[in-house]
Amino acid sequence: MFGKRLIEYVIAFMALIILNFVMPRLMPGDPIDAIYGNELVALTPELREQLRAQYLLDQSIWSQFLHYLYSIASGDLGYSYAGKAPVIDIVAGALPWTILLVGTALFGAITIALFLGIESGWRRGERLDRYLFAIFSIINGIPGFFIGMILIIIFALNLKVLPAGGAITHYAGYTGSEYAIDVARHLILPATALCVSELSWIYLLMRGGIISVINEPFIKTGMLKGLDDRTIRYRYAARNALLPVFTRIGIQISQIVAGILIIEAVFTYPGIGYLLHDALLTRDLPLIQGILLIVTISVLAINFTMDILYPRIDPRIRHV
Amino acid sequence: MLEINDLTLQYTADFVESGIIRVLDGISFYLKKGESIGIIGESGSGKTSLGMAVMGLSGGEVSGEIRFGGVNLLDLTDEEMRVVRWNRISMVMQNTGNVLNPAYTVEEQITEPITKHGLDSKIGAQERASLLLREVGLDSDKLNAYPVELSGGERQQVLIAMALANDPELIIMDEPTASLDVLTRRRILGLLDRIKEERSLLVISHDASTVASLENLIVLYSGRVMEAGKTDLLLKDPRHPYTRDLLRAHPFMDTTKDLQGIRGKMPTLYDLPTGCRFSTRCTQKIAICEERPPELTGCRVRGEDGSQDGDGGTYRRIACHRGGIHTLLQVNSLNKEYQNRSRNRSRTVAALNDISFELQVGEIVALVGATGCGKSTLAKVVTRIFKPDSGEIFYDGEEIHAIDAKRFHKDVQMIFQDPLDAVNTRFHVLKIVREPLEIQGKIEKQEMIRKVKHTLDEINLPSDDIFLKKYPHQLSGGELQRVTIARALITDPKLLIADEPTAYLDPSVQAKILKLLMRMQNTRGMTMLFITHDIALARKVSDRIFVMREGDLVEQGVSSDVIYSPKHVYTKELVYGAEGAAGYIYKSIRS
Known part of the structure; x- marks a missing residue:
């Protein structure tokens, strides 16, 4: 296998x-x-x-x-004439930023979406569920870059509380905790934009998953066993509803990557996406090639990891 | 220990005019500590809802009382009820694919209620899980299996082990043997027998053989109790028409008659009849049955040894306005003699010698005996063609000779052995079939033709004008016999007496005619007395068999009993004779 x-x-x-x-x-x-x-x-x-x-x-x-x-x-991976450096070095410089951004955003999106999806689906038709469902259905229709632009307009241009772009304040010479705070401040807006746009569909998927298992006999079995509500909600409903959600996240990884590229471009965040954006503008072919190679290999690696993890989540897969 | 009083469960539904769907209606029964009870009924009768209501998980509006150990469970808060669940009452849900949580191992699922209810540590619970698994007959290496890795039977065993986990006083089991093969099923039933020695058991099933070994039995129909009593007696001698029909549809190993479903459909829960729930399918309903639902009342039944029960008649409870299965025809001490004159001496021959029996509504009784034993005489006496020398015959409670002839023959019809003897050969089909209607009284011609055509359609005969104008000699034996059947059925009789109706027909046509008669009997809910000399035929058609010999009724009983354990010497001769003949034919085909 x-x-x-x-x-x-x-x-x-x-x-x-x-x-x-x-x-x-x-x-x-x-x-x-x-x-x-x-x-x-x-x-x-x-x-x-x-x-x-x-x-x-x-x-x-x-x-x-x-x-x-x-x-x-x-x-x-070749030499970038526009960047005047080996492609591998340029990509290696950008990759950590992307990983930071994606990691934060996806971690946030998945935890919040699963939690809200479970609670919302379990309370199907109740007030909380109706509000959440309405809100996320609307957000789900808005593209990520648009959310990003709205965030920039509100928080960077009007309120001026957060930077509009970049990953660090250049030439500020921050070190230690100051540096960390600076990075975090730059991270908030792009990560939020990405998080919100991914959050909505994961939430909708999780909610749907819960609703589809809520009438399964094993839920009744859990209730009959006199288990408390939370145990049934998480160990019985969510645990089994998670499987299709997980699969979908796996399938959607390449879409998420495409989303990142655009968000990075919007926020001029110096990750892989922004790099690709630049490389496309300057027609830096070796760099484009290098980035695509790295991105596709990453997607492949993530899918592979998911495939390995899947049977651990769903015992049924082992017997298919 | 469990006492249910007037339990009613209803759901609100806006697609129904009344706004409510009543799933359970006035259910009352009790279960003593250590006793077992079975609940049977068709799908949709409310069996599972009843189990769920006891567990407090039925949803909807529950009223009445569910007393368990003196406490009304309906008064408990959710939190208190949660403690009752699994610790004191556990339930084995119907064994469908996803009844166990697919994501956890068997061990995790058995230990879960133990640890979550704080009864034992994780290690203690695991030890208990492994013990329970062995108790239900599974290897303890199944502990680490996931539900998908189990067969249907193993899953049932795991479910039972899980139900035993917290050592409850009462276990409710929903269809514990459904969809299991015979051997697995026997293993599970053995397990139930062991479990019920130590605790109370409530088993829900559509299958009478699953509940056969339990002490008490309740028959549920459309959310109401139809009949309740001791299981063995109830299965042997059902008093409610529904119970009888339900058991008739069940393929027991010794069933001889062809299986028949209960006619009609169970009423939908949002369109219930105002009267008795079973009235839409019942073969013996009268006006009151459609007016109000019958109460569950006690009735006397005979015990195993034929004695009346001592408990003041409350032994069996049935809900039927007619007091249970109704006796349609009662025959008391019938005698009839013929004078046999040869030369100058006359000899008296007893054609009927002190014959007594009863026919119940909706049953087929086969009257078996050799030629000249008095079968046809009996038929003719019962249909008032002959007068008996002495004795009484009551049809629906009235002495038959006191009944107006027209009314009597509307209700009691007969099919004869030789159709050519039975019809006027100068009549065409239309005239033959419509004759009884004409006798019955004024009826419009068009209406009459419509009825004739309808009846012919029902018994698969052509009803076009060409066929209607055919004369008996233009028809085959099978067709002509069908025409006489149509004639007998056209007045919508309640009792049909068929005297060797297939004697002149080849086996294939005979089979078709018999299927037809059985189908008509089932859909119309008639009572049928089927006279034949062929006991092999009788066993396929009848609910009960009467055996006659030289004017004596030597044996009467349920068909399977008569066939598999004949008591009278003559019956034995008939049965073994028929077996011998069949064996001979079988051998000659083989060689």
């Missing part, structure tokens, strides 16, 4: 690498033009040859591919 899953992921990973290798080569025109199109006004034939040799474009496709694999394995 586990081995089979692993092989599937290895195949997916290989396909990804190959795609990443082949795609730029399928683009029309000379790759040198594609890479340097905007950078160099004139390209002498000698220089062009020199570049071709530098990029191994004069070698066979197999040799190029092997070299490509070797480079990836040794952490070389």
